[in-house]
Every structure is written in C-alpha cells, then in structure tokens.
Amino acid sequence: MKKQARPYWLDVPLLLGRRERPPEGHICIIGSGLSGVSAAYWLLEKGYEDLVLVDTAPEEAATFRNCGHILYGTVESMQALVALHGAEVAKDLWNLSIHVCHEVRETIARLGLQVDYRQDGYLVIAIDEAEDKEIKQSIAYLKSFGFESSYVDQEKLETLGFRQTYGGRFEAGSAQAHPVKFRNGLLQHCLDRGLTYRSGVKVTAVEEKGDKVIVSSEGWGDISYEAAIIAANAYSPLLSRFFAAHRLVEPFRGQIITSKPLRHALPVTYPHSFDHGYEYALRTEDNRLMIGGWRNHTPHGEVGTYDLTPNPEVERGLRAFVDRHYQLKEKIEWEYSWAGIMAASKTGFPFIGPTDSPRVFTVAGYTGHGFSWAHGSAKILADIINGDPIPSIVAEVCKPLR
Ligand SMILES: Cc1cc2nc3c(=O)[nH]c(=O)nc-3n(C[C@H](O)[C@H](O)[C@H](O)COP(=O)(O)OP(=O)(O)OC[C@H]3O[C@@H](n4cnc5c(N)ncnc54)[C@H](O)[C@@H]3O)c2cc1C
Structure with missing residues (x-):
C-alpha cells in the first residue's frame, strides 16, 4: 500500500475560512495555526472585537504536522x-x-x-x-x-x-492531544464569538504607515488595520522584513x-x-x-x-x-x-511582543515545542497588547527587540 504524504492528524478535516477578501478591522492576525488561533482566543477573552484571522495553505502549517506532545x-x-x-x-x-x-x-x-x-x-x-x-x-x-x-x-x-x-x-x-481537534475547537469557539476568518490570503508584507498597519497580500491588495500580529512561525521571514533582517528564526x-x-x-x-x-x-x-x-x-x-x-x-x-x-x-x-x-x-526562546513597529506584534519561534508554548505565549502577547503585567522572565528573554 502506498504511504500517505498527508499527516495522520489531517484525517480530521481542517476548519477553513472563506476564500474572499478580508475586511478591514481592528487587528489582523496572520496565521491560523496554534499561535494565530490562540492569539485570537486570548484577545477575545480580553474583550477585543473586530479581529480578522488570515492564512494561506493552512494544511501546510506545523500545527497539523507535529507529534502531539505537550511537554x-x-x-x-x-x-x-x-x-x-x-x-x-x-x-x-x-x-x-x-x-x-x-x-x-x-x-x-x-x-x-x-x-x-x-x-x-x-x-x-x-x-x-x-x-x-x-x-x-x-x-x-x-x-x-x-x-x-x-x-x-x-x-x-x-x-x-x-x-x-x-x-x-x-x-x-x-x-x-490531537492538534487538529484542539485548533479546530478553539477556532470554532472564536468564530462563534465573532472572529472573521479568511483562507487563501497570501500575505506579502506587513508595514506600519502613519497610524495604520497595511497588510499586503497576493490577489487582495493592501488592507488597513489598527494593528497586526505575525503568527506565521517558520514562515515569518517570508512576509516580514523585520524577521528577515534580524534572522529571528x-x-x-x-x-x-x-x-x-x-x-x-x-x-x-x-x-x-x-x-x-x-x-x-x-x-x-x-x-x-x-x-x-x-x-x-x-x-x-x-x-x-x-x-x-x-x-x-x-x-x-x-x-x-x-x-x-x-x-x-x-x-x-x-x-x-x-x-x-x-x-x-535565534535566541532559543519564543519571540513575544512588538517588533520594530509598535503596531506590529509577533508570537513565534518555539524550536519544536510549540503546542504548549504557542498557546501560552499568545496569552502573554494578549497581555502585552492590553498593557497587562507579564512574567518577568518573559520580559527578560522573549522580546523580539533587544
Ligand atoms: C514534524 C514536527 C513535529 C513537531 N512536534 C511537536 C510536538 O510534539 N510538540 C510540540 O509542542 N511542538 C511540536 N512541533 C512544533 C509545533 O508544531 C509548532 O511549533 C507550532 O505548531 C507552531 O504553530 P504556529 O501557529 O506558530 O505556526 P504554524 O502552525 O506553522 O502556522 C503558520 C501559519 O502561518 C500561515 N502563513 C504562513 N505564511 C503566510 C503568508 N504568507 N500569508 C498568510 N498566512 C501565512 C500559515 O497558513 C499557518 O496558518 C513539531 C513540528 C513539526 C514540524
């Protein structure tokens, strides 16, 4: 029998977004793996509204290709x-x-x-x-x-x-745990609470311009937000000049x-x-x-x-x-x-917080331990965005900018 190149976990179908232009909104979250969906969840918990989640080729994400360890x-x-x-x-x-x-x-x-x-x-x-x-x-x-x-x-x-x-x-x-079931369950909860989710949006750049962040994507052009979160982990350098220049991951x-x-x-x-x-x-x-x-x-x-x-x-x-x-x-x-x-x-620790632009945030870089770290780091990011206190060890070692 021919072996499947498809992950075992993806026998559970992935919950996907509609393939259409994302609307403008408050915060655009780029990436619908564990980091992005968790960021949406924790921001909703804090009362944020008008959140837009986007992804491209979501089935390729590490979230659905891992070993299910929560260590x-x-x-x-x-x-x-x-x-x-x-x-x-x-x-x-x-x-x-x-x-x-x-x-x-x-x-x-x-x-x-x-x-x-x-x-x-x-x-x-x-x-x-x-x-x-x-x-x-x-x-x-x-x-x-x-x-x-x-x-x-x-x-x-x-x-x-x-x-x-x-x-x-x-x-x-x-x-x-089953990573697809966890991400799908969390995402469905966010959708029920008003999250907008669009699949097939290949982001090419995320740049602050004046008091807005412009998210540029293939096919859909430039869309403006108050802030953006890069939750694309290994793919971050492909859409963020900041990640590419600093070789963070x-x-x-x-x-x-x-x-x-x-x-x-x-x-x-x-x-x-x-x-x-x-x-x-x-x-x-x-x-x-x-x-x-x-x-x-x-x-x-x-x-x-x-x-x-x-x-x-x-x-x-x-x-x-x-x-x-x-x-x-x-x-x-x-x-x-x-x-x-x-x-x-690059540092051995996740990057959680603002990049070189105060309106562009990230949560990424788990060096193979992302199941728990992505979910927990996204909560810390929501704390940072909301101006809430964070553990001192995070302030010390997880800053994208040093
Ligand atoms: C083989 C393997 C085994 C692993 N085993 C474990 C394990 O057992 N336990 C553990 O804790 N961790 C494990 N990991 C690591 C863990 O899976 C990752 O750290 C975690 O899933 C990262 O989640 P993420 O959401 O940050 O990134 P990803 O899941 O990679 O998601 C990236 C997201 O960014 C989106 N994206 C990328 N580029 C663009 C673009 N240009 N425009 C729009 N969207 C874009 C993608 O669509 C995707 O939604 C493993 C990873 C692999 C590959």
Whole structure:
C-alpha cells in the first residue's frame, strides 16, 4: 500500500475560512495555526472585537504536522539550561514551561473541547551513556529546584517495550492531544464569538504607515488595520522584513512516520523521546506508533528549507530506529509519512511582543515545542497588547527587540 504524504492528524478535516477578501478591522492576525488561533482566543477573552484571522495553505502549517506532545521543559535538558543560563533563569523557564502546558489543559477544560487530551507523563530515554549521565544530572537539578522528576532504569524501560537503551527521565505532568481537534475547537469557539476568518490570503508584507498597519497580500491588495500580529512561525521571514533582517528564526524540516494500528497494545502509553529529543514518539488513540526525528543524521540537518517533501533517508532512519529500540510483537507496517516546517529561534526562546513597529506584534519561534508554548505565549502577547503585567522572565528573554 502506498504511504500517505498527508499527516495522520489531517484525517480530521481542517476548519477553513472563506476564500474572499478580508475586511478591514481592528487587528489582523496572520496565521491560523496554534499561535494565530490562540492569539485570537486570548484577545477575545480580553474583550477585543473586530479581529480578522488570515492564512494561506493552512494544511501546510506545523500545527497539523507535529507529534502531539505537550511537554514540561524546553528543547534543552535542565542540565543544559543551567549551563547556558544559570540556575535562576533555568528554574524560571521550567516554571514558565509548566505554566504554558497548564494553559492548554485549562482552555480545553473551560471550553469543554474533545481533543483526546491525556496528561499521563513523558519519558526522555537515553540511548548512550553520556545522555544517561545528563538525564541523572537534570533530575538532580529538577529535584533541587522543587520539581517532580524521576529516573526510570533500563529494566523498567524493557517492561515498557524498549530495548538497547540506558535509563530515562519521567515527567508526570506532561500530556498529549490531537492538534487538529484542539485548533479546530478553539477556532470554532472564536468564530462563534465573532472572529472573521479568511483562507487563501497570501500575505506579502506587513508595514506600519502613519497610524495604520497595511497588510499586503497576493490577489487582495493592501488592507488597513489598527494593528497586526505575525503568527506565521517558520514562515515569518517570508512576509516580514523585520524577521528577515534580524534572522529571528530559521526554518527546519521535521519528519514523522506513523504505523497502521498495532494488534498488540504498545506498553508505553505516553509521549516519549530519545537521543536528546532528536527522536520523539507517541502512541495514538487507535494504537499506532507515531515517531519523528532523525534529521540530525542528515548532512545539513534539514535546515533552511520550506519543502514539505519527506526525505527518504530520514524515513529509512526512523524505521531502522524503531527496529533497533522497540520490542514489537508483530511486524510493523507504516501507513503515513509526512514533513512539516518548524522554526529554530535565534535566541532559543519564543519571540513575544512588538517588533520594530509598535503596531506590529509577533508570537513565534518555539524550536519544536510549540503546542504548549504557542498557546501560552499568545496569552502573554494578549497581555502585552492590553498593557497587562507579564512574567518577568518573559520580559527578560522573549522580546523580539533587544
Ligand atoms: C514534524 C514536527 C513535529 C513537531 N512536534 C511537536 C510536538 O510534539 N510538540 C510540540 O509542542 N511542538 C511540536 N512541533 C512544533 C509545533 O508544531 C509548532 O511549533 C507550532 O505548531 C507552531 O504553530 P504556529 O501557529 O506558530 O505556526 P504554524 O502552525 O506553522 O502556522 C503558520 C501559519 O502561518 C500561515 N502563513 C504562513 N505564511 C503566510 C503568508 N504568507 N500569508 C498568510 N498566512 C501565512 C500559515 O497558513 C499557518 O496558518 C513539531 C513540528 C513539526 C514540524
């Protein structure tokens, strides 16, 4: 059977906007992935009206091509965070990461969204001795800062269906959800509250002119707003001179394969990753193994591309990785294989706030951890726009302008 280049998640149809010229309005939000829809949601919560959301080729967005992990922490281990930023900043960042995960959980509960949300933990698995040491060191830091974290030894990992591993770090608070269901549910809620949404609007520039922001797009010309939010993550440099000039984000291609439903239930029920997070995996609700990564084994790390064609070398690497590290009771058959474009942040932190223009804002740059960070960062952006206080760690590290 031919594998689908379409993400597994997109078997749930995407909620799309009408393909017509967007009206003028108060704030134009560019991007209908997790960042853009969340920005609309949090602004509506604050009483903002007359919001216009636009996108182009929405099915290509990373939001629908990810692995569904909602993780405590950042892309760096606690040991690396402490080494890079010092203990105080590392602790504050970890707290913030927990906070943004809980924002997702609370939004789901508040709106009663049916999004296959499960909060039963996350396992970081070492596949060599050096990583095992780093995991132990990270756990020691986490515990000393008062966070919950525990070591899982090799024997226990074998009972969870793994092999050829060292130990692991378990975080009980991390979660998973269906990204399309979450974004659709949140978007439908916003539409019910008056959000205007237009699909097929390819924005080419966002510029402040006088007391307006002009959003220029292919086919629809220039449209004027009081303010705009660039929520296009990896695509931001293609429509924003500010992003391009400062090289705030670098696009890179992530790739995922997903099996047919397995007859024997995978013993591990929660999100997990290996090799410093370079491989990441999930058991889906219908008992498929979803696994992504392997880009670090390619010559250029899949950096600098917007091409969504899966790389066969990465696909082969992922399959071999599964053969090596999972004990499966059956021959696995792969059904889906797709790619998506993420944004590596220049600073390692998301960019939240005004750009070089006080009426043009952004929320972007999650370096592979966007599910929780996009939703939580968009809330912080709404606070900034509304003049409300924000956590001091955000003011310190997440400013687009320094
Ligand atoms: C393979 C892969 C696996 C991942 N796994 C995880 C994971 O397990 N957990 C996790 O937390 N994160 C993960 N991520 C990262 C996460 O998916 C992203 O950080 C997050 O979805 C970014 O959301 P966003 O809304 O900012 O950007 P996107 O979802 O990329 O959305 C960008 C939006 O901008 C719009 N746009 C772009 N250009 C234009 C234009 N010119 N005009 C108008 N609109 C435009 C697009 O239509 C789209 O709506 C993964 C990403 C990938 C690719």
